[in-house]
Amino acid sequence: MAKDKKKGIIGEFKEFIMRGNVMDLAVAVIIGGAFQKIITSLTNDIIMPLITLITGGLDFNNWFISLDGSHYKTLAAAQEAGAATFNYGSFITVVLDFLIMAFVIFMMVKGMNALAARMVPKKEEAPAEPVTKICPFCKSEIDITASRCPHCTSEQPDMEPDTEE
Template sequence: MIGEFKEFIMRGNVMDMAVAVIVGGAFQKIITSLTNDIIMPLITLITGGIDFNNWFISLDGSNYATLAEAQAAGAATFNYGTFITVVLDFLILAFVIFMMVKGMNSLAAKAHKKPEEAPAAPTTKKCPYCLSEIDIKATRCPHCTSEQPAEEEAEEKAEEKAE
């Protein structure tokens, strides 16, 4: 069982996932700082001084000026302003991840794009007399038994028949 556990732990997928979780945690801190320290103060400025963190309902019925006062008094609070901030934080994180995945998919598509191949040489041709499809190397048509002209003559005869 210990050997199986070592094998499981040393798989590339597990190590990749561990790195992703660590980097994701650090990335979340960056996004939280962006939201709390840059975006929310701008929103507060734009809305005329509204501080979402002080949007709360005191559940003990008292009136407190700030969330800090209510917490200092030991009052239970319903912090819907903080919830709005966290939802905004999530939306920003989701948008940034979406843009990163979109960019990575675009790069992957460019990397895996195959060069266009030249069309394959034809293996058949049309008999200029009966217009049946025959092997390109045939010197006689198997349908009408006519002798096949050289390539240039065959094209001219096929054009005449088509008209």
């Protein structure tokens, strides 16, 4: 009996794993991890050195406040001394990483949407149902559900609405 229950759990687990959504999610996480490495390299190896060059040699990673009151030349020296530090420069770097990644993803999605829009032919919208018709007697525009014309008071024949305007 316990063996049947175990097969049932294993069977349910296999069914859960093989669902399309779970597999799609797994692929997305793996690709996202690889993409994260690319963006981190782009930020750390290309963009941050340019920002450092533009700002005259500023290194955001060495922007910190030592919480023990001592002055340390670098973050590494403060950490080596065992001082507690408030590393706001590292936070700035991570925020820049996020903004760069968000921008790159935005541009990719925008490009994919533009490509998809070109590949999928546009569907023609169906014309809207008419809400008015032309009175066959006085040629005034009247409500499509009117049984008498409000202008000439003639009875309206049961006919398809005239779409001439």
